[in-house]
Amino acid sequence: MQPGNHALQLLLWQEPIYPEAFTKSPFTLQIHHNIAQLPVFNNAVVTIGTFDGVHSGHKHILNQLKAEAKSISGETVIITFHPHPRKIVSYTHKVRLLNTLEEKIALLSNEGIDHLVIIPFDEAFAAQSAEAYIRDFLVKRIHPHTIIIGYDHRFGKDRAGDYLMLEQYAEALGFEVKEISEKVLNEVAVSSTRIRKALLDGDIETANALLGYDYFFEGKVIEGNQLGRTIGYPTANLAVQNHEKLIPGNGVYAVEIKIGETCFKGMMNIGFRPTVDGSRLAIEVNIFDFNRDIYHTTIQVFVKHFLRAEQKFNGLDALKAQLARDKEMAMQKLIR
Structure with missing residues (x-):
């Protein structure tokens, strides 16, 4: 994991939520x-x-x-x-x-x-x-x-x-x-050892249970290559500025995202985007029903559930179809 190469694409909904750790x-x-x-x-x-x-x-x-x-x-x-x-x-x-x-x-x-x-x-x-x-x-x-x-x-x-x-x-x-x-x-x-291992293994349920709250991190939204827009999933990138902060292992997650005082539901991918280029580590989510400009905004991401491992797809159409399935699964996980 190289410092400064973290990127985040956000998937945001309109229903606000307020994580207990930061009430x-x-x-x-x-x-x-x-x-x-x-x-x-x-x-x-x-x-x-x-x-x-x-x-x-x-x-x-x-x-x-x-x-x-x-x-x-x-x-x-x-x-x-x-x-x-x-x-x-x-x-x-x-x-x-x-x-x-x-x-x-x-x-x-x-x-x-x-x-x-x-x-x-x-x-x-x-x-x-x-x-x-x-x-x-x-x-x-x-x-x-x-x-x-x-x-x-x-x-x-x-x-x-x-x-x-x-x-x-x-x-x-x-x-x-x-x-x-x-x-x-x-x-x-x-607990400390198990939490770190669980986060790196994508075992979010165990990590959050031991923490007593949802694991979270923050970073600043920066401009990306905007490739997601071409397949109907606009993206934003997050630069994680504290390089000592533990980032969960690669995979797709259901998350909640806090922007200012309001939180939104979403899904996140951590990995090297093998279908697109595979050249650098990214943390990415698809954005929908959200058209505010959040560039240069510092946001918090609360990791709720692990959905699946990262994988390479046979082209952008296959990736787009999987993103739709990921979105549906994330919605199901987050409304429980």
Whole structure:
């Protein structure tokens, strides 16, 4: 999958839908980017992690965090990192994320969390000792009442810090430590792995069930070669700008598309368009009953169902006939 080669053709209907993942949140999540200017949290109950996907496995941790904060009339604080620590620590540029930072913020905003502290993760932050991480970052900056963390959590240079080290410092530095159960941690790890694999395999039902919402991504509509118009299916192209965002595997999907504040139903193809040219990866859908100009508009695509694998057809007439069948199947899937 080459960065910058994603293209999208949209199939839009007039009936609006509003995906639950992006309905307006009744909660107010406070976002903090500058760790030198954090507020004084009230009995901060803290957990730490990437929370990529904010999926159903993570919900157990979030519920534990909220229950503990409620019991002491405190505030919930999530500490996360950007960019992903794996990019800095392991020097890999092949990170494939379920959420961009903006998406993660939007999803956490629906979970009733009070504060999200986003740490600019760089080599200097990664190089601090585990002891300095506890004293100079956690205690000096966050002032935690309680830290809820997994037994396998590692921090500091060479990942020398762990749950036991936090316990050793807790009494002297004035905070409590509580453990996230191994069962919950395993569920989070298994869910994240299964979600990524399911998306790449086109198993959208499994991915969405584990996420607890419909998988989505966004990009900007750009001009394509307009070949679709010649067979009665006008097309638009979407440039996916965040190259770390995981894109589902090749195939045809039933989708919902959000443009501005309104969402529409549609179907999407991800692949190399072997019937047409096969030279580059594209994400494409046929547009009908929709004549608005959406060039240069950023849109969101919510992936609902996998319809079929990508295939090569014997000419444009055969492709056009299959597109009609795809459209009918997508309509059936999306009205259920």
